[in-house]
Amino acid sequence: IISKVVQRQLVFEVPATAADDAHIRGARVAEGVLTHTARAHDWELLRHQLAWQCWKGGTGLLCLDWDAEGGDKPFIDPVTDEPLNIGDIRCTALSITEAATEPGTRDIRRANWWVKAQALPPEEVKTTYGLKETPSADATAAVSPLQAKVMRDNQRGQQVPDLCLVLTYYERPNPKNKTGNVAVVVGNEIV
Secondary structure, three states, X not given: OHHHHOOOOOOOOOOOXXXXXXXXXXXXXXXXXXXXXXXXXXXXXXXXXXXXXXHHXXXXXXXXXXXXXXXXXXXXXXXXXXXXXXXXXXXXXXXXXXXXXXXXXXXXXXXXXXXXEEEEOHHHHHHHHOOOOOOOOHXXXXXXXXXXXXXXXXXXXXXXXXXXXXXXXXEOOEOOEOOOXXXXXXXXXXX
């Protein structure tokens, strides 16, 4: 079923809003930009991952984060002659168990806030968030016996890896918080 869903490559069509040369040329440029972005971010792999998340859990989510260190570095600071990071998006396919949203929200795209939960190796968390000490492996202790069996089966009988729970809270700008908010929590600490 998954192979049928993703058998055709992503194709982008940007219709021109008028029949003159400038609008047609603009539409072709937009198609080129979309195609380049899809290749640079490997949207085909992301689409496969999202299809599997939907198949296994009934629902999948596509999370777009801002990565300040990502992207090309085409700009040079005229004062320091250092390359400037322009940043880029980071796309992640999530399962329904890796996200929670404001209670009563029917459409997560319109929720005031949502939380992403990830179980990552403690050393990776330490490096990613620049922590002084390696966080405790608190996600491994919280798994149910069934989850532990599934993880062991996926690891081909190996020991279940120690994992650390990382929660990322996203809040949209709203009347109570004009600027919005993004906070990452590891253990009991906002990092």
